[in-house]
Structure formats: C-alpha cells, structure tokens
Amino acid sequence: MSHLGDRLSALVDGELDGAERDRAYAHLASCEQCRTEAAELRALKQRLRSLVSDAPAEAAMTRRLIAMTGPGGPLPARQRRLRPAARREIRRPGSRGLAGNAHRRRYLVLGTMSLVVGLGTAAFTVGGSGAAAPGPRITPPVEMYSVEHAITTGEVPFTGPSDRPSAGASAVGSDATEP
Amino acid sequence: MVAFGSLINRRRDARPWPRGGVWGGRPPGPALLLAALLAVAVPGVLVTACSGGQAGSGQDGSASSAATVGTAPPATARRPGSALAARLLTQAAQAAVLTTYQGEEIVSHWGTTGGTELVSDIWHVSGGRTVTRTLAAGTYTSSGPYLSADTDGQWPEGVLGVTTQLVRLLQAHYVVAYGGAGSADNRTAQVVEAWRDDGSLAARFWLDDATKLPLEREVFDPAAHVISEDVFINVRFEHQAPAAAPAAGPADPRAPWADPLPAPQLLTLRSYGWLVPPQLPDGLSLFTGAQTQAGTGTVVDLGYSDGLSVVSLFEQHGNLAAKLTGWQKITVAGHAIYAAEPDQRSLTWSSRGMVYTVMADAPAQTVAAVIGALPHDAPPGFWKRMSRGFSRMASWANPFR
Numbered sequence: 001m002s003h004l005g006d007r008l009s010a011l012v013d014g015e016l017d018g019a020e021r022d023r024a025y026a027h028l029a030s031c032e033q034c035r036t037e038a039a040e041l042r043a044l045k046q047r048l049r050s051l052v053s054d055a056p057a058e059a060a061m062t063r064r065l066i067a068m069t070g071p072g073g074p075l076p077a078r079q080r081r082l083r084p085a086a087r088r089e090i091r092r093p094g095s096r097g098l099a100g101n102a103h104r105r106r107y108l109v110l111g112t113m114s115l116v117v118g119l120g121t122a123a124f125t126v127g128g129s130g131a132a133a134p135g136p137r138i139t140p141p142v143e144m145y146s147v148e149h150a151i152t153t154g155e156v157p158f159t160g161p162s163d164r165p166s167a168g169a170s171a172v173g174s175d176a177t178e179p
Numbered sequence: 180m181v182a183f184g185s186l187i188n189r190r191r192d193a194r195p196w197p198r199g200g201v202w203g204g205r206p207p208g209p210a211l212l213l214a215a216l217l218a219v220a221v222p223g224v225l226v227t228a229c230s231g232g233q234a235g236s237g238q239d240g241s242a243s244s245a246a247t248v249g250t251a252p253p254a255t256a257r258r259p260g261s262a263l264a265a266r267l268l269t270q271a272a273q274a275a276v277l278t279t280y281q282g283e284e285i286v287s288h289w290g291t292t293g294g295t296e297l298v299s300d301i302w303h304v305s306g307g308r309t310v311t312r313t314l315a316a317g318t319y320t321s322s323g324p325y326l327s328a329d330t331d332g333q334w335p336e337g338v339l340g341v342t343t344q345l346v347r348l349l350q351a352h353y354v355v356a357y358g359g360a361g362s363a364d365n366r367t368a369q370v371v372e373a374w375r376d377d378g379s380l381a382a383r384f385w386l387d388d389a390t391k392l393p394l395e396r397e398v399f400d401p402a403a404h405v406i407s408e409d410v411f412i413n414v415r416f417e418h419q420a421p422a423a424a425p426a427a428g429p430a431d432p433r434a435p436w437a438d439p440l441p442a443p444q445l446l447t448l449r450s451y452g453w454l455v456p457p458q459l460p461d462g463l464s465l466f467t468g469a470q471t472q473a474g475t476g477t478v479v480d481l482g483y484s485d486g487l488s489v490v491s492l493f494e495q496h497g498n499l500a501a502k503l504t505g506w507q508k509i510t511v512a513g514h515a516i517y518a519a520e521p522d523q524r525s526l527t528w529s530s531r532g533m534v535y536t537v538m539a540d541a542p543a544q545t546v547a548a549v550i551g552a553l554p555h556d557a558p559p560g561f562w563k564r565m566s567r568g569f570s571r572m573a574s575w576a577n578p579f580r
Binding site for chain 2: 014018019022025026028029032035036038039042046119120122123124125126127135136137138139140141142144145146147148149150151152153154155156
C-alpha cells in the first residue's frame, strides 16, 4: 500500500482540495501509520507555533543577557584568599584560646541558623498543601465524563487515561501527586 | 476604464460649491450631482466585483454581498446572516437523526500540547441509536463498540456538532452565512459558514446536498488557526444497504447518565449546594446538563456552549485523590490544576470540598477564561502556611498520636 508521503503534510496544512483531499482522508481512515504521522505532524506544527509565540520573550531575555555583558568593563581581579595554613602562620602566640571560642560561637550561630532555615523551609513546603476537607477522595472518571461530553457536543466520545492504560508512551506512568 | 477614469478626473476637478453662494456660483445641477454620485459609487462597485471570489455564491444572494473595502465593519453589517444557511443547518440537524447512514469519522483536534487524530466507525439508524467504534489512532487508546446514550434520537453523537440545540445557539451567537456549493467525500455539498462579530471566520460546515447530513466541519480560533477538523467519509445511506452495526454496549454501564435536563431545572440545583453559573466567559451559556451516580457520589454535568465551542463542567462533592494516575499538574489562568494526558483535554481541580472537571471543545483562550471564572482555593499566606506546616510536622513527631 502506498502511503500519503508529501500529501500528508499538504493535508495537515489544509492545502489539498476536493477529490485529492477526499482520497487522502479515505487513506487516512485505513492506514494507522499515516494517522500516527498526521498526529505527529500536527503536534510538531503546534510546537512550532508555540515556539513562535514564545520567541519575543526569549529574545527579550537574550537582549538582557547581552546587555549585562556589553557595556561593563573587565571583570575585577580575583582576590586571592590566604589559606588557613597561611593564616595560622601569622597568628600571634597566646591568642589561640580566644580564637577557638570565637570559632565555636560562629559554628553555633551558623548551626542554629541552618536549623531554623531548614525547619522553616520544611514547614513552608509541608504547609503548602490544602487542608484536608471532608468528603471522598476522587479521581475523575474521564471515560465516563467523555461519554456525557459527546452527547453534549454531538461528536464521538474521546477516551481518557483514567480507566484504561494509554497507548501514548509519554503518558504511561506519568502520575501527578496532589501537594 | 475610460469612463471610470473620466469620472474620477471629473470628481477631482470638481470644485466645492458653497451652500449660500459665497463664491457667487450656481448650485450644482442634476448632471453634476449624478456625476459626483457615480464617482463615489463606481470604484466601490468595481472593487467589489473584482474581489467577488471571496464573497461566495449564495443562492439567496446574501453571501455575495460580503466583500467590501476599507476598514472591516462588524460582521453583522459586512456579512449578513442568511436564511438559507440557517435553514440548511436546521435541516442538517434533523437529517443527522432521521437519516439511516454509516461511515467513518476522522476527528482532528489541535490542543495546547499538540494535535490528535481519532477515527471512528459510525452506524446510525433513523430515529434510533448510534453505534460508534473508535479505532486506535495517534496517541489515543482503542475501545470497543460503544452504544450511544441517546435514547430518543434528540441528542445524536458523531454528527460533527450539528444538533438541534447547538444549531439554535450557533444562530444566536454567530452570523450564519451561505458559502456556496462545494464537495466532500466525493459528494456535492452545501457550505455554511459561521462568522464572529469581529468579522473573523469561526467555522465552516459541508452539508450533503442530497440528504443534508453533515459531512465535514472546520473550526477556527479567533487568530484564524484551525482548532478542529471533523470529516465524515465513506458515507453510505439506507438505500445503499449499509452493513449491520456490531453488537455494542454503553461505554460505562455502571454510570448511565440521566436524561438531559433543561437549563431552568439545572439552576434549581443551586439550592442543593451545586455551583450552577448560568453563563461562562466568551458567551457560553448553560443549555443542558445531567446527573449520575458514581461510586464516590452524585456527579452533575453542566453543558455550556455558544453553538460552536462546548464546555462540559462536571462537579462532584469531595476532594481530589492524593495521587492522580495519568494526570499532569499544569497552570492555567494562574491556577494550578491537573490535565489528563495525553491530550490535556480534561482539566480538574478541587476547591472548597468540590471537585471540578472541565472537558472542552473550545479555543485555548476560552478554556483559560472558563477555568479562571470558576472557584479555586486561594494560596495560603506566608504565616498561615508556616503555621500549618509546623503543626503538621509536630503531629508527625507526636508519639501519642
């Protein structure tokens, strides 16, 4: 069986007319390979369209990044820090006890601050999900809803992912967990 | 063209005449008035004639008056509604119920995340039920033969959105015009177009010339992008001895939907704690609905449409499950919600003890507006969120809990 080839792209672009279009659709109805290709082509075009719509924002970001590097002078020279060993060398004799206390205090303060920040972050994250309201826990039955939606729209029902495993590789195993 | 040029030149050369005879001239005579009138009218007529290909060839002449020049006036003025087009659509809605037919339907949707193709075999008996068998296509799953839930032929499925209710709404919200003769599925067809008030084309229907059965429909968003294309092919009618439909059962016998309820009856559901807005954004009005019993309680479906875009809002008391298999978290209109994969055509979220699920055949802008108009839980403030978080963490650490 010969497939649609270039005519598939023309069909997706709406460039086929009359009998040629009808023939293409007739082939599409019986050829899964061409249907899949048509779906992929539509997806590709849709992505391209969204890329075009996103382009102004990306261009603005690029301009800002370029502007950040443009007019500035050379980067300041890195200040080399003395290594701890070198610092120890210039310490005065007899000052070791005071410095040790200061270090301990510094570590204590840093530890306390880290604990507070960590707990705060954890509390903020945990507190983000909604309060558990009373009532059953529901996963919307998409296939059942799809049947009713088809009656409303006068179209054929679209099946959904909740009741049956999806054939789409990207969709399989994709779970969402409510925060 | 000589006459045209001379008229133009004559008009350019014509001097303004004072009303009160300030310049002492005479009022223009009838010949001069006629020349001026022709100079204004003839270029417009010629331009209209030259661009007539777009105007269509309406049998009642209404569609042919569409082509104009200059800034686009409202569609109601630019492209007047056509009685013939309205009559054809009404006949098509009746034909979809009363005609016995079978064929294959290819439905293409262009969603926010890509396109999807769906192919279905359809059998319909005059005045009776429809059997649909959806084939594997694109990213969709296959399913067995499905018996339409339409019991009295008033809500047929697989008729490209041409139902009596939707046609009525379409005529109320769009300018319906006759688009001339065309062809679809190797059959002569009558083309009917739906135009928005801003002058943009919203949809085009191909109706079988002999039976008026809808054969094809294209729907466009306001930016003139095709968002759905439904084609009915290999159509055979009763006299062509269609093959018998396969035995089929309802897609979900556990939850048969009640008969559709009219809008006034649906509005009374408010007193039972359901949210029933009479209108949704973008001119979508409540026109149908139904109820059913699911394992987790009563489900209410509310149908909104402007005749072309259709949104079903499903409501159920409760909360979303902690883990939603096959759903992906997305943001629409600034709200975090869940979209059913792979096509993200179903959207769900819960708010104040109610789970809302939206299924839409509508432009992405309309869907976003609808989502934004429905209730959502506001995100908690910083201190409330911290307090709730510490309380929860404390409850985890409590050994006496």
